[in-house]
Amino acid sequence: ISVREEDEENSSRGRDDVMYVERCRQHRWRCAEVTFTCSDVALCQRWVSSIREQLVTITSRPKHLLVYINPYGGKRQGKRIYEQKVAPLFAQAGISTDVIVTEYANHARDHLRTEAELKNFDGVVCVGGDGMFSEIIHGLIWRTQIDDGVDTNCPDETLLPCSLRIGIIPAGSTDCICFATVGTNDPVTSALHIIVGDSQPIDVCSVHHNNTFLRYSVSLLGYGFYGDVLTDSERKRWMGPARYDFSGVKMFLTHHYYEGTVSYLPARGIVGTPRDATRCRSGLAAERERGQICLFVSENDSEWRTVRGKFLAINAASMSCACPRSPKGLSPAAHLANGTTDLILVRKCSRFDFLRHLLRHTSKDDQFDLTFVEVHRVRRFRFTPRHCQSDSDLELDLQESSKRQIFSQICRDHPACGCTPTYSSWNCDGEILTHTAIDVRVHCQLIKLFARGIEEPAVFEDVANPCAI
Ligand SMILES: CCCCCCCCCCCCC/C=C/[C@@H](O)[C@H](COP(=O)(O)O)NC(=O)CCCCCCCCCCCCCCC
Ligand SMILES: Nc1ncnc2c1ncn2[C@@H]1O[C@H](COP(=O)(O)OP(=O)(O)O)[C@@H](O)[C@H]1O
Ligand SMILES: [Ca+2]
Structure with a gap:
């Protein structure tokens, strides 16, 4: 150091x-x-x-950093965490900083978009949770594309990778992006990864609706269960991180399912599947693998597939989404930088079965090894909720079950009847998306973090003098 x-x-x-x-x-x-x-x-x-x-x-080490602190995320300790644990280490390592404590939501995003003198910095540091990180990448990606005149409303446009690396000091409620790229949610560990100049590329999903850009996502895009948990939990922010457990239990008991159509483009020519026992790990083998990955982004050699049904959850995990609640994550074998996302479809099942699926996120058992769960590694996918389908689709549906349609119409008109609602919302890295019909595409290695991915346990278990702390 x-x-x-x-x-x-x-x-x-x-x-x-x-x-x-x-x-x-x-x-x-x-x-x-x-x-x-x-x-x-x-x-x-x-x-x-x-x-x-x-x-x-060592030129990979940053010398000047732009720091954004969200004082409002998690347990509202962002400022204290930075000042007490991180700033002294940066000073020690001879790193100079410009620090901005945000005053309102989207302050960091808009500052990055329009004001920040990015050429003065070797990286950006985000002190907060996944929502704060989301602000940072929206600002940075926007800035990078605008400099080169890329049309971000076009889902097929190839986006330019951002050159500045981002460091995450965890100070939010879930901090899954930090946990899944570093292996722990610890401000000092994150600060040290920044100081030594680690670099980890990660994939970014763009989310569009009718050729209009909506958002980017790097961790979870979840409709149904995780969307409902998020919507419910935002009203209980005063509870802090525990709001997710409260809303999680509530939405589990509510047991809503949603009808719709998912189309996806399976990823071909990549190493591995979501059911692999191997994990995304840093090191030489991973480096080599990474080099090959983006050579295969051609979309023509695979065909779109369509799945229709009633789903309790539709989750796209672009990284494992490991977090303290689930140390292996939503998709344990997901890779950080292979240009794909793991699409997990949980069909309507009993509460007991859904609980079995959820519980397996916390044990060694395979959460995908259940008849009502399927998982696909994809490059693109689309979702259309049932009542938002094209006219011809609706006609088909009508023929299939005209009675059911009439009933669901009655139910929509009478929310008090307690039947399942028609729409959920998307949980996009912990932010609520207002559109339900979306078109998602993975952009391989669009951004870089001050991280190195998860190291194999052997690397540190061999240490002769384990840390006393
Ligand atoms: C019965 C125990 C079941 C435990 C199941 C745990 C599955 C956890 C997977 C978590 C994936 C999290 C993906 C990350 C999303 C974050 O981007 C995002 C934002 O993060 P930020 O707050 O830092 O800004 N966080 C979230 O959306 C929070 C999701 C939290 C979900 C908690 C679900 C708890 C479920 C509890 C069910 C309990 C059933 C009990 C029956 C009696
Ligand atoms: N100064 C601020 N005041 C209010 N909201 C803010 C501020 N700065 C950022 N935000 C917003 O706070 C929300 C939660 O932040 P996040 O870092 O995700 O914490 P948490 O993990 O607790 O959800 C995000 O939507 C972010 O845009
Ligand atoms: Ca959040």
Whole structure:
């Protein structure tokens, strides 16, 4: 991290303090210190300058960072976390910062879009949850495309990758993007990944409706269960992160299902499937694999498939979506940067079966190994809720079950009857999407994080002197 020369008063000895990264359990990193002493002060000074020269040659390390703090996310501790745990480390590592504490929602997004002098910085730091991260990528991606005149309303447009890396200091409620790319939600670990200049590309989904751009997503796009949990939980923000558990239990008991059509373009020519036992891990093999991945983005060699039905949940996981609630995540084998998203369809089933599916997110059992669950690795997908389908589709439906339609119409007109509502909403990285019919496309490695993905346990279990903390 850094080296510091200590003055030993009344002594002819030299003393250097070297700060370095030490790996602890569960992917956590800590800042450790070792002191070198030497009877020859001049030699000691040569050590210091030699180490400093070495550090300067590592060009991947950021020197100037633009920091956005959401003081309102999670337990409202963002400012304190940054000031107490992160700022001192940045100072230690000789990193200068411009810090903006946001004053309202979308402040960070709009500042990045229109005001920020991006050329002055080597990266952006986001202190907050997935919603704050979402603001940052919307600002950065918009800025990158506008500089090159890309039409973001066109779903087929190839987007330009953003050059600035983003660091996430977790200070939100779920922080799944941090957890799934670093392996832990720990501000100090994240700060150290930023300081050492790690780089992890990640895929971004664009979400469109009728050739109009709606949003980007990097973690979960969820309709049905996760959309309803989010909508319900936003009204209970005062509860803090526990609001999700409260609304989770409530929506589980409510047991709403939604009818609609999902079409998807299966990913061909990629390594792996969502049912693999292997996980997305950092290291050489992953690097090599990553190099091959985007060569296969051609969409012509695979055909669209359509699934119609009643769903409790439709989830697209572009990364594992691991978080403290589910350390393996919604799609444990999802890759961070292979240009695909894992589309998980949970059909209508009993409460008992849905609970079995949910519980498997917290154990070693396979949550996809159930008759009412299917999972596909896709490059694109579309969703149309039933009452939003084209006229010809509706006619078909009418012929199939005219009675059912009449009943659902009656139910829509009489919400008090307690029947299942027609529409849910999409949970897009924890933000509510107002449109239900959407067209989603994965953009391979559109952004980069100050992270390195999840390291194999062996890397740190071998450490001779495990961290005492
Ligand atoms: C019975 C226990 C079942 C546990 C099932 C856990 C599955 C958890 C998968 C979580 C995936 C999370 C994906 C991440 C989404 C985030 O982008 C997003 C925003 O994050 P931010 O707050 O930092 O801005 N977060 C969320 O949308 C929160 C989703 C949380 C879902 C919690 C669901 C709890 C379910 C509880 C069911 C309990 C049934 C009990 C029956 C008696
Ligand atoms: N200063 C602010 N005041 C109010 N809302 C804000 C502010 N800054 C950001 N936001 C918004 O707060 C919401 C929640 O932020 P997020 O970081 O996702 O925390 P959480 O994980 O608790 O949901 C996001 O929609 C974000 O756009
Ligand atoms: Ca949020």
